[in-house]
């Protein structure tokens with residue numbers, strides 16, 4: 001599953017928003033081909049950590065490495081440079097554009113006629129049709145249809161298909177199944193596992209420990225800006241992990257004291 005060398009390494013990360021200590025000495029490794037559940041209560045620091053990885057926040061101290069290379073400068077282009085796609089329920093697609101246009105958003109293929117550049121709609125339509133079928137969109141949905149027509153699960157499928165097609169290496173799924181039906185939730189979760197099997201690193205943020213425990217290789221729990229647990233799902237049950245969340249760092253401290 002993993003090859004030892006982490007794709008992303010976070011070392012002793014601290015981040016302050018003014019006087020507020022949002023990330024406290026967080027260290028965590030993420031490997032290619034791994035599905036990691038990132039869980040914790042509201043305000044635990046999950047999104048803040050992810051935003052550092054995407055270059056949206058600069059840590060106050062600590063280090064981040066991608067493929068062994070230290071990140072020197074945190075900027076919003078970092079996610080693009082490192083092949084990170086973030087899949088969130090409410091962002092990432094433009095409702096009034098077609099599925100094909102959304103698929104290429106910002107990466108549109110161009111062909112030239114007499115030296116003048118035109119968007120290559122044929123390539124956009126053909127390629128996006130192939131990918132959306134592969135990722136389970138209904139047969140009566142066409143790549144020319146506006147995204148507005150899609151259900152929540154289908155929207156997620158477009159984003160997931162896009163992540164695979166553009167050879168992203170990391171997919172961060174931030175509460176990807178919120179507001180989805182049972183069947184759609186299953187479909188999105190199957191896609192998450194499929195991404196991991198294709199060798200991508202999948203970081204899956206959720207409040208639902210029971211749902212993510214079934215999918216993930218490892219669960220990282222955060223509380224008040226600290227990482228309080230980092231355990232393989234083969235070593236800890238969902239119930240045990242839920243207890244860690246309920247009791248906070250106390251249960252981990254007790255276990256460490258006993259070992």
Ligand SMILES: Nc1ncnc2c1ncn2[C@@H]1O[C@H](COP(=O)(O)OP(=O)(O)OP(=O)(O)O)[C@@H](O)[C@H]1O
Nearest residue numbers: 017020022040041042043044045046047048049222
């Ligand atoms: N830009 C910011 N400025 C100041 N405080 C912030 C900022 N972003 C986040 N915070 C604070 O940092 C803490 C961690 O927030 P974060 O969004 O990372 O939590 P979370 O674990 O993702 O929570 P949730 O599950 O509710 O999304 C919160 O107390 C939040 O109010």
